[in-house]
Amino acid sequence: MSRRIILCDGVDLARLWGHIGAAEDEVLTWVPREDAPRARPLGFRSLQGGLTPEAILKLNPKLGDEFALVTEDLPFARAAISVISEAVPEAPILLLSDRVETEDLPNHSCLLRTGLRSLIRDDIDEEFAHLANLERVVELRTLFEPRERIGILLQPDPDPDGIAGGYALRVLLGRKRPTAPLISFGEVKRPENRAMIEALGIDVRTVTPEDLDEFDGLALIDVQPTVFGENPPARVRSVDAVIDHHPERSGYDTVIRDIRTSYGATSTILTEYLRAAGMEVKARLATALLYGIKSDTQLLGRETSSDDMAAFAFLHANHSPALLRRIERPALPTDGLRALGRALSRTAVEDGIHLLVLGRVGEDVIPQVADLGLQAEGAEWSIAAGTVGSDLVFSVRNVGYVRAAGDVVRRVVEGLGVGGGHRSMAKGIIPLKAFREVYGSATRAKIREALQNAFVNAIHGGED
Ligand SMILES: [Mn+2]
Numbered sequence: 001m002s003r004r005i006i007l008c009d010g011v012d013l014a015r016l017w018g019h020i021g022a023a024e025d026e027v028l029t030w031v032p033r034e035d036a037p038r039a040r041p042l043g044f045r046s047l048q049g050g051l052t053p054e055a056i057l058k059l060n061p062k063l064g065d066e067f068a069l070v071t072e073d074l075p076f077a078r079a080a081i082s083v084i085s086e087a088v089p090e091a092p093i094l095l096l097s098d099r100v101e102t103e104d105l106p107n108h109s110c111l112l113r114t115g116l117r118s119l120i121r122d123d124i125d126e127e128f129a130h131l132a133n134l135e136r137v138v139e140l141r142t143l144f145e146p147r148e149r150i151g152i153l154l155q156p157d158p159d160p161d162g163i164a165g166g167y168a169l170r171v172l173l174g175r176k177r178p179t180a181p182l183i184s185f186g187e188v189k190r191p192e193n194r195a196m197i198e199a200l201g202i203d204v205r206t207v208t209p210e211d212l213d214e215f216d217g218l219a220l221i222d223v224q225p226t227v228f229g230e231n232p233p234a235r236v237r238s239v240d241a242v243i244d245h246h247p248e249r250s251g252y253d254t255v256i257r258d259i260r261t262s263y264g265a266t267s268t269i270l271t272e273y274l275r276a277a278g279m280e281v282k283a284r285l286a287t288a289l290l291y292g293i294k295s296d297t298q299l300l301g302r303e304t305s306s307d308d309m310a311a312f313a314f315l316h317a318n319h320s321p322a323l324l325r326r327i328e329r330p331a332l333p334t335d336g337l338r339a340l341g342r343a344l345s346r347t348a349v350e351d352g353i354h355l356l357v358l359g360r361v362g363e364d365v366i367p368q369v370a371d372l373g374l375q376a377e378g379a380e381w382s383i384a385a386g387t388v389g390s391d392l393v394f395s396v397r398n399v400g401y402v403r404a405a406g407d408v409v410r411r412v413v414e415g416l417g418v419g420g421g422h423r424s425m426a427k428g429i430i431p432l433k434a435f436r437e438v439y440g441s442a443t444r445a446k447i448r449e450a451l452q453n454a455f456v457n458a459i460h461g462g463e464d
Pocket residue numbers: 161162222245264265266296
């Protein structure tokens with residue numbers, strides 16, 4: 001069995017090690033310092049004859065044994081590494097020190113440095129952060145406990161982060177839908193967000209400012225009152241709780257305010273509440289929060305903090321992959337698949353652009369086809385276009401290291417319609433009437449030709 005040979009520099013560090021509690025397979029040794037030569041720490045043997053290769057060999061080190069050096073003294077660390085290397089070439093060494101830096105040490109093929117007291121300090125700070133979250137949970141529960149009906153207000157056209165955060169708050173407060181509904185001044189519109197509430201069975205009620213009178217408690221999640229216009233309804237200017245990660249605004253009152261602008265998602269704050277409260281996070285809730293973080297940070301890309309990463313890792317262990325797949329890959333209707341089949345029969349990747357023209361389809365189909373189209377060999381850009389009502393709607397995806405999709409779409413629709421988006425995904429809408437006025441007709445062949453040219457120009461043309 002392999003052992004850990006712990007080598008402590010002086011009596012204080014040896015005692016510190018002893019207080020933390022040595023593991024069973026650890027051989028505890030120490031090198032006395034001149035200032036306290038006789039104080040033998042309990043459970044430790046002193047390195048006989050001092051720091052020499054012979055003293056190390058007396059410990060009978062075997063292949064597979066690991067060494068730990070516990071010291072804050074550079075000369076000691078250097079000497080110890082040399083002596084161990086001489087006695088047992090290439091022995092793995094862990095250096096525990098807050099003061100000794102790796103670059104000052106002799107070369108060694110298997111050396112790792114980490115903190116000493118700072119390791120414990122970091123753990124303590126983390127526990128205090130959990131405690132701060134627990135305090136917040138206690139405040140929230142105390143405040144809302146006596147209220148009969150709590151409105152959990154999200155932004156208009158709620159997004160996954162807001163929906164998941166609101167749902168988590170309801171669970172945290174031990175409420176059900178009738179006494180703590182998720183509410184919004186606008187309905188959930190985007191197809192991917194609808195897919196989320198349908199897959200998770202979460203209900204978001206659309207309300208008017210007057211409807212708020214039925215609630216004797218109001219919590220705002222992922223939003224602040226001033227978002228509801230320059231002169232927000234009186235009822236939302238004085239609320240009970242605001243939990244958000246957007247830049248802090250003024251002009252309203254709230255009893256509890258938890259705004260963490262360094263976080264990528266409000267779902268991260270709620271995840272920390274649930275963890276601090278020691279609550280079991282079931283698969284449905286974990287999946288909602290995971291998707292909330294994922295969509296607000298664009299899969300832990302921009303504006304992601306280490307707190308978001310930690311929450312994501314925690315939720316990932318508890319989420320349901322099947323449920324997440326249903327949110328991210330909503331069911332394709334049969335007529336959508338047929339339209340895709342016809343479009344694929346004429347598929348081609350030209351100038352790195354893969355354009356699929358679908359004809360008349362349900363709007364949800366278009367972004368899904370755009371996702372799929374990016375898998376074509378040689379495609380840096382994927383565009384799926386279809387006719388929805390009296391509009392030509394198209395979704396755009398790219399591989400990420402090319403021009404920003406949002407900028408490209410804005411150029412394509414300039415003077416014709418509306419569009420925009422992010423680095424790697426975007427959407428554009430051109431009324432068919434406007435399209436016909438410019439291109440003469442809106443046949444599938446015409447749409448294909450016009451979009452292909454417009455995208456080539458927008459992608460490869462000059463900078464603005
Ligand atoms: Mn958010």
